[in-house]
Amino acid sequence: MLKNKQRVRAANGSVKVMTSRGTKRKASIKPETLTRSQWLKATQTSMVQHAEKRLLPTTGHASLEFKYQQLEKIGEGGFGSVYAGYRKTDSFPNIKGRNHDVPLEALLMLQASCIKNADGKSAVVSLMDKYDFDQELVLVMEKPARSVDLFTYITRCRLGDLKENEAKNIMRQLVDAAIKMHAVNVFHRDLKPGNILLEATYGVPRVRVIDFGCSCFVTEEPYHDYTGTLSYAPPEFVLRGSYRAGPTTVWHLGAMLFELLAGSKQFDTLLFISKMLQLNRVLSQDCRDFLQMCLNCDPEQRATLVQVHQHPWLI
Template sequence: MSFPMKRVATTEEDSPGKRWGGSSIVLEVQVYNTDTNTGETAEVPAESVPSSGGVSQDEIKLLLGHTCKVDLEAKYLRLQRLEQSSSICVNAGMRRSDGLSRLNGRRYCIPTEVVLMHKAAGGPELVGKSAAVNLLDWYDVDDVIVLVMERPILSGNLLRYMNENLDLRDESKAKIIMKQLLEAAIDLQKKGVFHRDLKPENILIELSPAVPRVRIIDFGSGCIFNNNRYYYLPGTHTHAPPEFLKRGEYTPGPITVWQLGVLVFEMLDTSRRFSTQGFLKKEIQIKMELSYECQDLLRRCLASKPQDRATLKQLQQHPWLNPTTSTIFDYYFF
């Protein structure tokens, strides 16, 4: 059983008076059409799906999903359209009610994105606790897969935030976001999740009274993490690392560091989008107006050879993010 990767999505806002995990929520529903590009599922034996031992019915329901279209329409009401592109449509909406689900001893085909989101953020009872957005529910109805997800209130994607808040004159805001992105990337790796498409459109910035908070969305290009080489790269090829363009292969750590470097580059040069081909041809270059520390971090992320890139842990200790560690780094400029 497989599901194509073309997505149409709706978002659902919690109705007045409803609460999930002690705070009001916004849900997002993603619908996968089955007429294009085959996607992935994970076949899970029933015995490997927790059924007792302190595991809640909510967690069981989350993993197994539902197949009743009537239940879906009874629980969620679609409202006004918020966003649309060639492959995704986002609508506001409202949750009406909840349902229950039980195991029956069968083997289950679970969409990979469901597995990844559960590994990354946990169940509905943990809404808002991790950088990854939470999956609240999902349905397999007719010829579509519907994912019901948390949508943080007062948030927008990083692309919009960059255009409105970031520029070369102020690196401090980019540092706040980069620190959180590094923490999120390391946390996902520990949980066995490989996102594979970290870009401004897949990162929400949740605005709070204190500092902007990073939330990771859209695990549709992701897979289970391992240290093997990968030969298929879904997602944004304009940001693909040099090793994929040259040899058609990549590994999780170096490509994640490359994508984080691209994010910092775009956060501090909002005049244009990054292109790997343009960067390799030196049509796009690191701005000399940036601080020496920032230039060094970008070069350590955007090294053309994957073995020359810093690791995620090394980046956490970089002097641009931690000025007190500057003495243990040797700056180099090309």
């Protein structure tokens, strides 16, 4: 990962640039008069403006304390601390992230949660409120009840590799979530078991995507600075120092499936491309084909998100 200060500067810079450009762009420009690159920039600007309107700051600690009850500290990351809590009116569980810098993370998470599933719910956790104080920013996010991160589920709850059908049910939701995020030009960049929650529901556990601290907008141009987890970085970045959104997301999906099926083995790109990390278990041919399509070391030959979504193993 990049150092935290570098990540914060990059995120803040993106917000400022896109907001200032958005105030100058004319709404009358028709999409068909723009190149794809210009259209993407216009779309990103519109999304930022729309998200910012929905995240109007509420000032004053009294307002925050009146609406939410803060509980114990449950974690700490590169951007700040995370606390458990609940909304006082209905005891709805939530988490508070305290931060000293305005992150692009909040806007992207809000945008990614806009597209709902058939049940009217989003695979991305909801951003409920933002409180902007002089020295800190408090983001209030949904905390799915009875949930556990996918890494803990694999290593502690199941104590080993998952059955193929169970892995398929989880992957089907992950692929769908990835496609929905890319549809609104959100590139998570750090999809891994630790950033996926499994919410206990009747039947199949529900997948929830968290932690947009490394996320950015999808662009046509390749990226050169990697801010995700290096052990999941795609081979093209490891070998050539550049990567693209679609192929990288597919690689991350393949890496997560590898861990779902491998149990105690944690994925590492360097070990995988050097053939020092292999999956030794009996799997259906469709499952093996799906995994190989996702983990093709050549990004040009790697499956696209659409091809992954339409693969027979998931149908």
